[in-house]
Amino acid sequence: MRPERIVLELRETEEGVLLPVFVQSKSKKNEIAGIHDKGLRVKVTAPPVEGAANEACRRLLAKMLGVSKSSVEIVKGEKSSRKLVLFKDKGIAELQAIIGRLTGDA
Numbered sequence: 001m002r003p004e005r006i007v008l009e010l011r012e013t014e015e016g017v018l019l020p021v022f023v024q025s026k027s028k029k030n031e032i033a034g035i036h037d038k039g040l041r042v043k044v045t046a047p048p049v050e051g052a053a054n055e056a057c058r059r060l061l062a063k064m065l066g067v068s069k070s071s072v073e074i075v076k077g078e079k080s081s082r083k084l085v086l087f088k089d090k091g092i093a094e095l096q097a098i099i100g101r102l103t104g105d106a
Contacts (some may be wrong), residue, residue, distance in 0.1 A: 010095060011037035016071070016088040017095055021061070023081050025053035030060045032102050039082075040099060053057050054078055061085065 012020040020039030027043035033039050044056035048053060054074055062069040067089045077083035 007038060008035065008040065008096060008099060010092045012092050013086075016086050017090060017092050018075070019085050019087065019095065021057065021083045021085045023057050023083060024055060025056075025081070029078060031061070032064055032099075034103050035099075040103075048081075051078070054083075057083070057085075061087075064102060065090065065095065 009069060013060055019038070021091075022036050022039050022041045023035065024033070024043045025046060025048040027045055029043065029051070030045055033043050033044050040061075042057055042060060044053050044060060046052040046056035058069055058072045061067075062072045065072075065087070067087060071088040073086045073088070074083050075086045
């Protein structure tokens with residue numbers, strides 16, 4: 001029996017695709033650490049001071065998902081570990097496929 005497929009809560013808007021992201025700051029390394037509560041779990045080495053963790057999160061997401069940093073925008077949760085991130089350059093299906101490959105849920 002195949003394990004249940006993990007579902008991300010992606011939403012398409014006029015501006016792009018929204019994805020919940022859970023950020024763990026002050027980690028040992030920058031990485032996408034899987035799926036958590038229908039969102040993407042991200043670890044960054046930067047501390048949550050003066051936007052450093054947010055910037056590290058944007059850089060990591062842009063690099064790993066193959067988009068420009070300017071197309072990744074934190075639209076909610078700038079001062080929280082739970083964020084809502086807007087991707088302006090990719091569609092839902094493409095983001096799901098990329099994230100699936102990165103997390104092993106392809």
